[in-house]
Amino acid sequence: MKTLPLQRNVGFLKSALTGIGGFHTTEDIVAWLRATPVERPQVVNPIPFDALVDWSFRETGGDLVHRSGKFFRVTGLRVRTDLGPRPQWEQPIIDQPEIGILGIIAREFDGVLHLLMQAKMEPGNPLGVQLTPTVQATRSNYTQVHQGTRPLYLDHFLERGHARVLVDQLQWEHGSAFLRKRNRNMVIEINEDLPLEPGFHWLTLGQVKNLMRQPNLVSMDTRTVVACMNLVDARKSDSLDGLDREQAGEFAGAVLDSFASQEAASTDEEVMSWLTGLKVGHHLGLEHIGLSGLSGWKRTDREIRPDGGGFFTVIAVDVKSASREVVRWTQPMIAAGEVGLVGFLTTKIDGVLHALVRARVEPGSADTITLGPTVQSALGGEGSGGDGGHSEYFELVKNAADATVRYSCLQSEEGGRFYHVVSDYRIVDVDGAHQLELPPECLWLSFRQMQEMVRYGLLGVEARSLLSCLSFA
Amino acid sequence: MKTLPLQRNVGFLKSALTGIGGFHTTEDIVAWLRATPVERPQVVNPIPFDALVDWSFRETGGDLVHRSGKFFRVTGLRVRTDLGPRPQWEQPIIDQPEIGILGIIAREFDGVLHLLMQAKMEPGNPLGVQLTPTVQATRSNYTQVHQGTRPLYLDHFLERGHARVLVDQLQWEHGSAFLRKRNRNMVIEINEDLPLEPGFHWLTLGQVKNLMRQPNLVSMDTRTVVACMNLVDARKSDSLDGLDREQAGEFAGAVLDSFASQEAASTDEEVMSWLTGLKVGHHLGLEHIGLSGLSGWKRTDREIRPDGGGFFTVIAVDVKSASREVVRWTQPMIAAGEVGLVGFLTTKIDGVLHALVRARVEPGSADTITLGPTVQSALGGEGSGGDGGHSEYFELVKNAADATVRYSCLQSEEGGRFYHVVSDYRIVDVDGAHQLELPPECLWLSFRQMQEMVRYGLLGVEARSLLSCLSFA
Numbered sequence: 001m002k003t004l005p006l007q008r009n010v011g012f013l014k015s016a017l018t019g020i021g022g023f024h025t026t027e028d029i030v031a032w033l034r035a036t037p038v039e040r041p042q043v044v045n046p047i048p049f050d051a052l053v054d055w056s057f058r059e060t061g062g063d064l065v066h067r068s069g070k071f072f073r074v075t076g077l078r079v080r081t082d083l084g085p086r087p088q089w090e091q092p093i094i095d096q097p098e099i100g101i102l103g104i105i106a107r108e109f110d111g112v113l114h115l116l117m118q119a120k121m122e123p124g125n126p127l128g129v130q131l132t133p134t135v136q137a138t139r140s141n142y143t144q145v146h147q148g149t150r151p152l153y154l155d156h157f158l159e160r161g162h163a164r165v166l167v168d169q170l171q172w173e174h175g176s177a178f179l180r181k182r183n184r185n186m187v188i189e190i191n192e193d194l195p196l197e198p199g200f201h202w203l204t205l206g207q208v209k210n211l212m213r214q215p216n217l218v219s220m221d222t223r224t225v226v227a228c229m230n231l232v233d234a235r236k237s238d239s240l241d242g243l244d245r246e247q248a249g250e251f252a253g254a255v256l257d258s259f260a261s262q263e264a265a266s267t268d269e270e271v272m273s274w275l276t277g278l279k280v281g282h283h284l285g286l287e288h289i290g291l292s293g294l295s296g297w298k299r300t301d302r303e304i305r306p307d308g309g310g311f312f313t314v315i316a317v318d319v320k321s322a323s324r325e326v327v328r329w330t331q332p333m334i335a336a337g338e339v340g341l342v343g344f345l346t347t348k349i350d351g352v353l354h355a356l357v358r359a360r361v362e363p364g365s366a367d368t369i370t371l372g373p374t375v376q377s378a379l380g381g382e383g384s385g386g387d388g389g390h391s392e393y394f395e396l397v398k399n400a401a402d403a404t405v406r407y408s409c410l411q412s413e414e415g416g417r418f419y420h421v422v423s424d425y426r427i428v429d430v431d432g433a434h435q436l437e438l439p440p441e442c443l444w445l446s447f448r449q450m451q452e453m454v455r456y457g458l459l460g461v462e463a464r465s466l467l468s469c470l471s472f473a
Numbered sequence: 474m475k476t477l478p479l480q481r482n483v484g485f486l487k488s489a490l491t492g493i494g495g496f497h498t499t500e501d502i503v504a505w506l507r508a509t510p511v512e513r514p515q516v517v518n519p520i521p522f523d524a525l526v527d528w529s530f531r532e533t534g535g536d537l538v539h540r541s542g543k544f545f546r547v548t549g550l551r552v553r554t555d556l557g558p559r560p561q562w563e564q565p566i567i568d569q570p571e572i573g574i575l576g577i578i579a580r581e582f583d584g585v586l587h588l589l590m591q592a593k594m595e596p597g598n599p600l601g602v603q604l605t606p607t608v609q610a611t612r613s614n615y616t617q618v619h620q621g622t623r624p625l626y627l628d629h630f631l632e633r634g635h636a637r638v639l640v641d642q643l644q645w646e647h648g649s650a651f652l653r654k655r656n657r658n659m660v661i662e663i664n665e666d667l668p669l670e671p672g673f674h675w676l677t678l679g680q681v682k683n684l685m686r687q688p689n690l691v692s693m694d695t696r697t698v699v700a701c702m703n704l705v706d707a708r709k710s711d712s713l714d715g716l717d718r719e720q721a722g723e724f725a726g727a728v729l730d731s732f733a734s735q736e737a738a739s740t741d742e743e744v745m746s747w748l749t750g751l752k753v754g755h756h757l758g759l760e761h762i763g764l765s766g767l768s769g770w771k772r773t774d775r776e777i778r779p780d781g782g783g784f785f786t787v788i789a790v791d792v793k794s795a796s797r798e799v800v801r802w803t804q805p806m807i808a809a810g811e812v813g814l815v816g817f818l819t820t821k822i823d824g825v826l827h828a829l830v831r832a833r834v835e836p837g838s839a840d841t842i843t844l845g846p847t848v849q850s851a852l853g854g855e856g857s858g859g860d861g862g863h864s865e866y867f868e869l870v871k872n873a874a875d876a877t878v879r880y881s882c883l884q885s886e887e888g889g890r891f892y893h894v895v896s897d898y899r900i901v902d903v904d905g906a907h908q909l910e911l912p913p914e915c916l917w918l919s920f921r922q923m924q925e926m927v928r929y930g931l932l933g934v935e936a937r938s939l940l941s942c943l944s945f946a
Binding site for chain 2: 166170184277
C-alpha cells in the first residue's frame with residue numbers, strides 16, 4: 001500500500017531548505033558554470049536568412065522550415081480575441097507539435113534529496129552555459145533526427161525500471177511564441193549508483209534555487225521542472241513544524257505557510273468558477289496565414305520584425321559548438337528588443353500570502369485562457385499576450401520601493417529557441433494590495449492554489465518560472 | 474476570509490444521506506414523473522430524412538445541417554489511433570462547438586441542502602420525461618436561436634448576485650459521438666425565496682440518487698452534475714464520523730471511506746504519470762471527410778448505419794410537444810441498436826475501495842485520452858471507443874454473480890441528441906480483482922482520485938454518470 005508519503009514531499013522541502021550540498025559549495029558551482037564556456041567554447045553569430053543551411057522560406061505561404069520537415073517551423077497567425085488590449089493582431093509563431101522531455105534525476109545522499117544537474121550551452125543563453133535538468137530531449141533528439149548523440153541519462157526516463165516518479169506532468173511553453181508546445185516535466189528518484197558523466201553535478205534543491213538569485217545562470221527548463229515540485233502538500237496536511245523560520249526568512253516562511261494553508265481569499269470552487277467563466281466568456285480565433293501572409297511585419301535579410309514596437313523578432317544564427325551533440329549548425333531563433341518584466345504582486349490576506357494571477361489569451365493558449373503572473377512583457381508585445389507596459393500593475397511592479405521587492409533577478413527564456421530573451425523576474429509584496437480594484441481577469445490565489453493549477457497544467461511558463469525562483473535556504 | 478468550509482461539503486454529503494426530503498416522498502416524485510407525460514404529451518416519431526424541416530444534407534461534403542447554421546451538424550470523420558482494437562475507422566459525429574449550461578439551484582431547508590429539479594421531456598427519453606437539472610441551456614437557448622421561450626431560472630446562473638458557487642466545472646460529453654462538446658456543470662446555492670414554477674420540485678441529493686435506482690427516470694444531465702458534487706473533500710480532512718454506516722450500507726460506506734482516504738494503490742503522482750505517459754505515448758489523428766466521404770456506412774432514406782455492427786445510427790425524428798419551448802420540430806438524432814453496458818469493476822485494496830479505470834482514445838477526446846469505466850459499450854462500437862463486448866472485463870461485468878453486483882440499472886444518454894440510447898450501468902465488486910493482470914491502459918483508482926479527475930475535466934461522461942448513481946440513503 002502506497003500513499004504519497006509525507007516524507008516524500010518533505011523530501012523536496014528538506015532539499016529546498018538545504019543550501020549546502022553534499023558535494024559542492026554553491027560558489028564552486030558558480031565557478032564551474034562560468035568556466036565551462038571557456039573550456040568548451042560555443043560561438044553564436046546572427047547571420048542573414050540566406051546563410052541558413054537546410055532552412056529556407058517555403059515558396060507557398062513563406063514559412064521558415066527545415067529541409068527534413070522536422071525540428072520546428074516558423075509560420076504566421078492571425079489572432080482574434082475579446083480579452084486583452086487588442087482584438088486582433090498578426091504575428092509569427094513557432095510550430096513544434098512534439099512533446100519533449102525535461103527530466104531531473106534525484107537521489108538521496110545523507111538523507112537529503114540531490115538533483116543531477118547539467119552545465120549546458122544553448123545558442124540563445126546570455127552567458128553561454130546554464131544549469132539545466134539532467135535531460136532535455138526533443139522527440140527529434142531521441143529519434144536521432146539530427147544525427148547527434150543520444151542525450152545522456154535519457155534511458156532512465158524512457159525505461160524507468162525501479163525509479164520512483166516524483167513529478168510527471170505535461171506543461172505548456174510560451175503561448176505567445178509557441179503554437180501549443182508542451183514538455184513532459186519529470187523528476188524520478190533513483191536509489192542506485194549512477195556514473196557521473198562530465199558536465200553533471202549533484203545539487204540540493206536549495207542550491208539550485210540559490211543559483212536563481214544570480215542572473216541567467218539557471219535555465220528556463222530547470223525553472224519549469226522545479227516549479228512542478230510540490231514542496232508542501234496541503235492535501236496531506238504536511239506540517240512545517242520543522243521549519244527554521246529565522247533561517248528561511250520571513251517572506252520565505254510566508255510562502256511556505258501559504259503552500260500549507262487551506263485558507264484562501266477565494267474558495268477553490270470560486271477559483272475554478274472564475275476560470276470556467278473566463279473560458280466560456282472569451283474566445284480565441286486562430287487563422288493560419290503563413291509567414292508571407294503577415295501584415296504589420298517586415299522581412300529584411302536578417303530579421304522579421306514588427307512595424308511598430310512590441311512582440312519579438314525572428315532572426316537566424318550560426319552556432320559553432322564543442323559541447324552540443326552537433327558541432328556546427330544554423331537555425332532560426334526568436335529575439336527580443338528589450339528586457340522584459342515578469343512579476344507577481346503578492347500580499348497577505350488575513351495572514352495568508354496571496355499572489356495576483358492574471359488570465360490572458362495567448363495564441364498558443366491550450367483552452368483559450370492562460371493563467372500568468374500579474375505582469376508579463378517577456379516577449380515585448382501586449383498583442384502577444386503580455387502587458388507591454390500598459391497594464392495597471394506594470395508601474396507598480398517595475399518601480400516598486402526596494403523594501404517591497406522580495407525577488408528581482410534577470411532570467412532568460414529557453415536558449416534553444418530564444419536568443420538573449422531576458423526579463424527582470426520579480427516579486428513585489430505590497431501591504432494592502434488586495435484592496436486594489438481588480439479587472440475580472442485578475443484574482444488573488446494562495447500558493448497552495450497556484451500549486452494545484454501547476455499540477456493540472458493550468459499555469460503558464462512565465463508564472464511557473466517565477467514561482468520556482470523562490471528560495472528558502 | 475473564506476475557506477471551502479467543511480460544512481459545505483458535508484452539505485452535499487448530508488443531503489446525499491437524506492432519503493426523505495422536506496417536501497415530497499420519493500414515491501410522490503416517481504408518480505409525478507410518470508404522470509407528466511400524460512398531462513403534457515410529447516409524440517416522437519422517426520421520419521425519413523427528407524421529411525426534416527430546415528435540416529438537409531449539404532451538397533458539398535454531405536453534412537447534415539440546419540438551415541440557420543446553428544444547433545449542431547452531423548459530419549464524418551476518419552479516425553486514426555494506436556490505442557484500442559482498431560487502428561483506423563470512419564464514423565459520423567456530432568459537431569456542436571458551443572458550451573451549454575447544466576445548472577442546479579440548491580437551497581437549505583431544515584438544515585439539509587435541497588436541489589431544484591425539473592420534470593422535463595426530451596425526444597430521445599425512453600419514458601418521455603426525466604428528472605433534470607434546474608436549467609439546461611445551450612447557447613442557442615439563451616441567445617434565442619429557435620424562437621422559443623428563455624429557460625426558466627437561467628438568469629440565476631448568468632447573473633449570480635449573492636448566490637454561492639458550489640460547482641462550476643467544464644465537463645466533456647460523449648467523445649464517441651460528439652466532436653469535443655463540453656457543458657458547464659454548475660450548482661449554485663441561494664438563500665432566498667424563489668418562485669416554484671410548475672414542473673419543478675425541491676429534492677434532497679439522497680432522493681435524486683435513490684431515483685437512479687429506477688430505470689431511465691433521471692437524466693444524464695442530472696447525473697453528470699451530481700458527479701461533480703464533492704461529497705467528501707479529503708483535502709480538507711473531511712470526517713465521516715457522523716455517518717450511520719448501518720443505514721448507508723456496507724458498500725456505500727466503503728465508497729465514502731474511499732472518497733475520504735489518502736490511501737491508494739498508486740500514489741497521486743503515479744496516477745498523473747500513468748496519464749501523462751498515455752497522452753505522450755499515443756496519438757489521435759482526425760480527418761474531416763464529411764458525411765458523404767464515409768466508407769463502411771450506408772445512408773438509406775431513414776438512417777445512416779454502419780455496414781457491420783457496432784457504433785450507432787443517425788436517424789431523424791418528428792417531435793410534437795406541449796411542454797418544450799417550441800411545440801413542434803424535427804431533428805436528427807443518434808440511435809443505438811442494442812442495450813449497452815457501462816460498468817466499473819471495484820475491489821478493496823488494503824481495505825480501500827478502488828475502481829478500475831480504463832483509458833480510451835475517442836474521436837472527441839480533448840487531449841488524446843479519455844478516462845472511462847472498466848467497460849463501456851454504450852454507443853455500440855469498439856471502434857467508437859467502447860469495448861464492444863470484446864474486452865477482457867466485459868464478460869466479468871456482464872455476467873457477474875448477483876452477490877457481487879452493487880448497482881445495476883438501465884440509464885439513458887442525453888435525450889436531446891440520443892434516441893432511446895440505453896445502457897445497463899453497473900458496478901461489480903469482486904474480491905481480489907486487483908490481482909488481475911492489467912493492460913497498460915487500465916489502472917485502479919481510489920474514489921478520491923477519481924473525484925479529483927472529475928474536478929479537472931479528465932473523467933469521461935460515462936464514468937461520471939456511473940459514479941453519480943452511487944446512493945447512500
